[in-house]
Amino acid sequence: MAALKALCRAESLFLQNTTGPRRISLHFYNHPGCYFSTSSQRKSKFYTNPTDAVKDIPDGATLLVGGFGLCGIPENLINSLLKTGVKRLTAVSNNAGVDNFGLGLLLQTKQIKRMISSYVGENAEFERQYLSGELEVELTPQGTLAERIRAGGAGVxxxxxxxxxxxxxxxxxxxxxxxxxxxxxxxxxxxxxxxxxxxxxxxxxAITGDFALVKAWKADKAGNIIFRKTARNFNQPMCKAAKITIVEVRDKHS
Incomplete structure (x- = not known):
């Protein structure tokens, strides 16, 4: 089983969609967005409060966190994890955020036990925790990281x-x-x-996760989401590689 949640701020949204066996299709159009859809058997739910969408993430979960640098990161979902206090997380992300934004916030509160990442040079707290033995770090070449996630979603x-x-x-x-x-x-x-x-x-x-936290542009109740331009980055393959996907989007469509 897989699930998709979508989250929404005042102008954004958070959706949850539970699916049967996943069959993912990705369609490209002459359009700035990138379309992503799940299989036909699905349930979806929208949330206006991001904390409600992430409250069922347990201690010790493996999270696939989308974004490239600070582009396309699910910042509201990450901030909500500060409120739930979940801990001992394994976070899979190309970057580790910066000291006061993105995953850097969860590092400050020591909610992350292990990072599987590629480029982490912009976070001083990350470096301090790693060298002091407080944080486990699995450094992976960027292309290999992308393929490990893609393989996880493809069942390879x-x-x-x-x-x-x-x-x-x-x-x-x-x-x-x-x-x-x-x-x-x-x-x-x-x-x-x-x-x-x-x-x-x-x-x-391959890499798979318990939850994927991703950022998209638009979503509907059927579980379809649209990524906008380069903000698609790691978000799209992470949707496929997790049991439950929580999507932060700006626009909701019926």
Missing amino acids: PAFFTATGYGTLIQQGGSPIKYSKDGSIEIASEPREVREFSGRHYIMEK
Whole structure:
């Protein structure tokens, strides 16, 4: 089962849609938006209060959080998690926000236990927690991160990529968590290596989540959403890779 929630501010909206087996179609038009729809068996629900839409996220959940930098991030949903106080979260996101915005807010309150990310250099609190052993971090090349999420939504458990071969990603031993004395407490595992047509590849596992928190432009009660221009970024593949998707949108359509 999968679900889609959509959230709405005064001019935005939050929708929930429960579906049967997911069959996702993505249609491109001569239009600034990108259309996304779920399967025919669905229930959907709109919320005007974002806290109501995220209140069932439990401690220890894995969240797929959309956005690229600060573009297309579900900022109201993230802010609402501050109110619920949920903790020990695993957050999968290309970025880790900045110190006072986006996922950076959840880092300040230490609600995130592990980050699976690509580019995290704009968050000083992230760096402090990682180096002090307070935060687990799995750094993943950006293209590999995108494909791991896409594979999760497509039902592909793993795939091979040349990215990372010959590095710590392939060899293992990259620090995920430091001890207080600076030693490595948790290290990454080595990847399986295969050779295809004379080139070496490493195996990467797909990523799936308990919840996806994404930002879109428009939504309807059938569970269809439209992304606007580059704000689509990681939001679209994350919709498919989570059991429940919570969508923050600006416009509601019947």
